[in-house]
Amino acid sequence: MTDIPTNPPDPGASGQQTSTFPANWSPPPFIKNPLLRWGLLLGLILYLFLSIGSLDVNWHRIYVGLDRGAKFVYGFMNPNFAGRWTDISEGMIESLVMTVTSTAIGIAISIPIGFGAARNLAPLPVYLFCRGIIALSRSFQEIIVAILFVAIFGFGPLAGVLTLSFATIGFLSKLLAEDIESIDKSQAEAVKATGSAWWQWLNYGIQPQVMPRLIGLSLYRLDINFRESAVVGLVGAGGIGATLNTAFDRYEYDTAAAILILIIGIVMLSEYISGYIRTGVQ
């Protein structure tokens, strides 16, 4: 076979101009402006230098603490369920109870707010109001909200339930609103063209399209709320968190490991069940 020419063949009689191709090629840089590119790179290196420098690791402390770390790993190997079983079971049940309550309340509140935050359904003032609530709910970490609610409502699981319900709004309403905004318009339009009232239009045109995702998201949120409920106890809002904190404080790592293993087990179980339900709903 002849070699592949590096120059294009001369078209000859047509008299067009020939051009030579460049000898090699490399992909164009991600950031076109070289000043910006190098500037960003230098800035990044400078930042990394400063931040890692500020880490101030006390290696001696870590060496001493490694001893405790080993105790923890050892505790994980033989978790102690029996020793503090009453505390553990009470805490776990309280966490589960908080999860169910807060998810139910959260879903009930999130659905109207989610519908109100969908631009294609809601008038502008309602839309802005609902989006404001969602932004508020998402800005604050659950622990911070829990601290505030404990201060207002007192210690106990109620503060935790209110915290998690509030957090659910930010999650569920936002995703629901996004799903509503991306529905197939022609399906809803066809229902409108039959002369249906607004509620019927929601029920036949919008709901069938968003229902599967709503169910999936609710199950996911159930899982998230359980994991969060294990933590809000640290600030006094009820659940297994308080028991866990006590175990850590007393260096009872075997009990702590038992609690952690239980949490992981319940999360795995819920993941399995929710996957099953979700395929059923599809």
Place this chain on the structure above:
Amino acid sequence: MAETLSSGTKVWQYRSRNKQLLSWFIWLIGTALFMYCWQRVSESTTWFFVWDAPRIAADIGSRMIPPRWSYINELWEPLWDTLNIATIGTMMAIVMALPVAFLAARNTTPSTRFIRPLALLIIVSSRSINSLIWSLLLVSIMDRAWWQE
């Protein structure tokens, strides 16, 4: 669910009777569960504090406004620390997470029998335990409380 009655008219139901019963049953169980859980939450709550809540909230609110901006001088270092926690933490996370992800995906894992379940276990453990709990553990190992040096 279409059936033809003896009179010859065809009827149609949205759900068959069994499915309808199942649906009602599930709602019943769900409601009962919720009522039970609410009962337990209510028992552990000091309702006196709850009724007092608006007053306390108003009190806290009034003390929050106006914010004490002069406090910002004590906040610069924690802010810097927070930023570093986020960035360095994310970098370390990416280094650890990418290999685990590839090991856990069904189509890229080298061994579906041993390595994949292990990777999935790592993922589930990391997900299930809230980062606050990990920090409890690490603080108790490194014992670095803010009042100590």
Place this chain on the structure above:
Amino acid sequence: MLEIKQLVKKYNTGDLAINGVDLKVKKGQVMALIGPSGAGKSTLIRCVNRLENPTSGEIWLNGENIVKMRSGKLRRARRNMGMIFQEYALVERLTVMENVLSGRLGYVGFWRSFLRKFPQSDINAAFGLLEKVGLDTMVNKRADELSGGQRQRVGIARALIQKPDILLVDEPTASLDPKTSRQIMRLITELCEENQLAAIINIHDVALAQMYAERIVGLREGSIVYDGPPDDLKPDVLTEIYGKEDWTAVRKRKPKKKMSIEEDPTTEEHMEEMQ
């Protein structure tokens, strides 16, 4: 029965979609609307049941002006107009039966429709229509399990169960193969004749329009340029509607010129010569 007076539709971007259209449709008359893309055919149909809002003009249906109607009266007017969509517009996750029954939403209250407890007369009508369009074996199948032609037939049943006075049909055959297109057009025109329904059928296939409609209206850039029987649709009329084109052309096969070995780069001999 339907009278459109000086309808104008102008979009916010300044595009003039409909430029002063006057149209009258009699009871039971099947009218085809043809014209190039962007002529305003879809916009015109969608203005009639207010899926688009006209900028100015009047649309009179049975003695009432649709353009001025507010929600309650508009819904009652919409009940009287059955619409068939180009991409079928069925609610995918609902069954065939629910889709057909959704045509009666304008007539039943919210709770009945929510619990799916429609009156028996509606159920009978649904079964009758499904049998007529040939889908009585698929009553409980989900809409997304059907083929294109089947979905369009469900759409037709949904429009007809409203017992409307007029059918608004928006490109019913655009996504269908030639045989299914003819079946659908035949079905629509037969049903219109049976029930004495007027119909405005927006269609881009001129041949189909000529075959099945009794009156053809040609639209170009928002104005009517032709209004008459299908037989009068001569090539010069088509040129006026669509623009210059060889309307009688038929595909001719040009004989392949035999190239010599040097010229034809794909023969094996040429390849060997190059080695």
